[in-house]
Amino acid sequence: MNPRTLPYLLLLPATFFLVAFFLYPFFLVAWQAFATDEGVLTSKYFVKMYKHWKFDKALTNTFLLVLAVVPVQLALSLLMATMVSKMQKGRDMILYIWTIPLGISDLAAGLIWLAIFEQTGFLNSFLFNIGAIDSQITFLGYQNKTVIFLAVMIAEVWRATAIMLVILVAGIGLIPKEYYEAAEVFGASRWKQFTRVTLPLLKPSLQTALILRVILAFEVFAVVVALGGTNLPILMGEIYKWQFELQDSHVAAAYALVILAISIAFTLFFMWLLRTPREAQL
């Protein structure tokens, strides 16, 4: 085998696969959103999407969820990651427990928190048993949109903090110990060490974690369906509805482009916000 062509040969299947099943479909979805079945360019699907009464609600709810969830996850995962880095005994076990939600799907996470929030659920039972309430509260009813929102928020924080935790723990592991020793010598407090050593050196990991997490947060879907049914409209839920119940894949594609645009915008934003010198990158 020729050593000059071998690397390309090995990359060929993966490249072909990604072009055929990743790049090409994104052109297709854009085409679907802008062109009719006959191939005529049109903006009517975007108009239809925009004029539908649930569009505003879905967009607002999704944004609010991301704004409510991601900062909490960032703080929590930073706390957990710094704690893990200080552990000696039991580190592996704690880390395993904390990363368990990584393997749990959003649907399953929704069902887990449904067991807690539903009418005969554990939260109601707990409140009743300690005497805080006299009868069951319908937490997840359609008249309680704020509570549904809170339940989804809690379920999302519970499920998806682990992804950020793993990235940040790996990132902290790459920071040379000497930096902390030097900071200690100069009498820096723990907090100072965190803000002056850990945070700046963690920038590339923070960037990866935030980009990944924010994009996934805009795709929130099954948690919301499990906890709120259709009471809390969100973007992915609308896509599913247009594709399935309303059988209009063009409007679904228009929605998809909205999510895509938001994702790209946030990716670029975090790339700019947390930019690092070239040598620190992949």
Next chain:
Amino acid sequence: MNMAVGSQGGFQPGKSLRRAWFILITVVLCLWVLLPIYLLFSNAFSTSSGVSAFPKGIVPPFSTESVGFFFRYSGVGKAFWSSIQVAVLTMIMSILIGAPAGYSLSRFDFRGKNLFRILILMTRAFPLPLLALPMAVMFIRVGLDDTILGLALVHTTLALPFAVLITYSLFSGIPIELEEAAWTLGCNRIQAFRKVIFPLVLPGITASAIFAFVISWNEVFAAAVLTIEHRTLPAFILQSLGVAPLHLKFAGGAVLVLPALIFIFLVRKYLFAMWGIANR
């Protein structure tokens, strides 16, 4: 992995208080993760009347009624089987396609290498489940609509970047000198790979395959969009949310969670190779 550790001196009064706080927060965070899972399982392994009883104690009556009923529920067995088929196919395809790419990235310097890396990184910046929408149209055209293979292809797109990244880091962890030694001893490239490298990376490859399995096993949106007859378990449960009684939902949730728990335990050593790579 080498961890940054603050200096740990002898006993000082302020230190033990801080230590108590540290342990307390650790325990609370463990409970925060574990308690909800326990509650789901205690609901799933209970009776239908136990699930709708009020108020509930922390230990409801144990029974396999719900789980048994769930598996006899019309369509569940089939969905379970579909899920396994799709996940196994995803696992096989993502490793067969991803591992050669990972090897190539770790062993060679060549023009276009960065382009491929950008392609891999791009998959992270795109909401991949949306791929299901154009694929639904494309699959009808080529006759792959509502098939196990069609869904597995989309799931492979989700799993492939991870397979590439983890195999890349695995191969990078094996010194090229080992391979070179095998070459000088008369092995050709393929023999050297099979006899020297392959046994060393096998555990890691297995972990990456398991991870691909979990990605496919958990995926809801694309599965729900792309399949009707061949619904996977998550898609089936999603569809039944509106009609199924509570205890069935919880049994379904437990069946979804259990394999994931085991798999994450098996691959825990390799979790960092999957994400940490972006920092290097």
